[in-house]
């Protein structure tokens with residue numbers, strides 16, 4: 347089928363990309379744009395590794411057609427650090443708490459956390475666990491992940507950074 | 509997992525959508541959140557030649573509540589919007605609870621209530637509460653509009669009353685009567701991100717004495733091909749002053765009405781037992797809540 351040019355705004359940068367309607371957002375980001383922090387896991391929406399933020403909401407890029415994303419603001423894990431490359435407090439907190447083992451779930455986990463803390467800056471344990479229920483960690487390092495998220499919330503609250 | 513080729517349409521207005529749906533007929537599928545549809549297409553269970561993306565159509569979105577009249581929910585409203593709606597929590601608690609239980613944060617941000625109903629899975633989260641709340645659906649095509657009670661819209665396992673060229677456009681929820689409370693509960697293999705083995709919703713109105721049941725609707729999910737509206741529970745409880753003895757009897761009646769099957773999520777026997785426990789729980793919760801409205 348003929349490719350058509352679409353515009354996607356990813357990490358505040360505009361890309362013109364040739365796609366066909368069936369191209370999934372995860373493949374377009376990884377293969378056509380060439381940024382590979384977004385992971386492809388189960389392909390069925392269960393694991394959350396492919397999570398990106400779309401207008402601030404966490405969505406599954408493996409179940410999203412790229413062509414439907416024109417005019418939306420997409421943030422991937424590469425878009426979270428600031429311009430100087432300083433890590434976002436959530437990223438820093440994951441590092442500090444040893445919440446990264448193999449790292450495959452980490453981009454999705456961190457973006458879901460970003461969306462959670464944007465909505466609920468002081469989540470309790472239950473809200474944290476509910477919030478990341480759609481992100482599976484195969485290393486099963488949930489304890490440290492939950493701690494890292496709690497600490498990130500505190501860090502953001504005291505520093506008042508987003 | 510890749511998708512087959514298809515043509516993509518993104519109408520901007522309702523009329524444009526109905527025109528497309530009419531013209532493309534059985535070749536086309538409506539794309540809402542895509543959490544069922546794209547997955548089905550990946551698994552080659554569905555191979556539509558065209559997709560009509562309704563996410564750009566404002567008329568299909570949002571929740572409006574008018575005191576005394578009730579709520580209107582657009583079919584393409586996201587589950588996450590329902591989950592966070594204060595009106596829904598205050599007036600239609602069962603639906604608020606079900607929205608919170610659907611999938612994960614990501615799924616709720618993508619999935620729509622219309623998609624949940626049109627997919628017509630017997631285990632769908634929102635069908636039991638919507639039926640319990642007395643919801644009607646508005647169906648539209650280029651030829652015009654019609655309305656159906658939701659229980660007549662879902663006609664079987666993954667079957668709806670939609671005819672070719674028709675879309676579900678909105679849900680009409682009546683204003684709750686005074687002294688009414690609703691609640692929802694579900695059970696599955698784990699606490700989050702599970703497909704329900706059984707779910708259940710009840711909508712209960714009390715008489716002015718605050719004890720006697722005036723109107724009651726109990727709906728079971730995942731124990732029949734479509735939402736099962738209990739006949740026996742209202743027959744036992746309406747006109748009675750509610751107490752735990754009666755609730756126990758009603759729960760046993762509900763378990764008798766269920767038509768469960770055994771599948772990967774639970775055995776029929778387990779489901780029947782779960783219906784008993786869950787109905788006892790929702791009836792007690794709804795009774796307590798209705799006394800406090």
Ligand SMILES: Cc1cc2nc3c(=O)[nH]c(=O)nc-3n(C[C@H](O)[C@H](O)[C@H](O)COP(=O)(O)OP(=O)(O)OC[C@H]3O[C@@H](n4cnc5c(N)ncnc54)[C@H](O)[C@@H]3O)c2cc1C
Pocket residue numbers: 390391392537538539540541542543544545546547583584609610611612615618619620621622623624625626627631632633634670674675676677701702703704
């Ligand atoms: C990981 C995961 C977890 C899930 N967990 C749950 C869960 O816990 N509970 C649950 O109930 N479901 C769950 N689901 C299923 C799914 O998310 C829901 O059924 C969802 O509400 C579907 O909505 P959608 O907008 O994504 O529908 P879509 O996939 O866009 O559409 C579903 C079907 O309905 C049709 N359709 C959609 N809108 C209309 C309309 N307005 N008019 C006519 N036809 C229409 C489509 O053509 C398609 O056939 C889960 C899915 C995934 C991937």
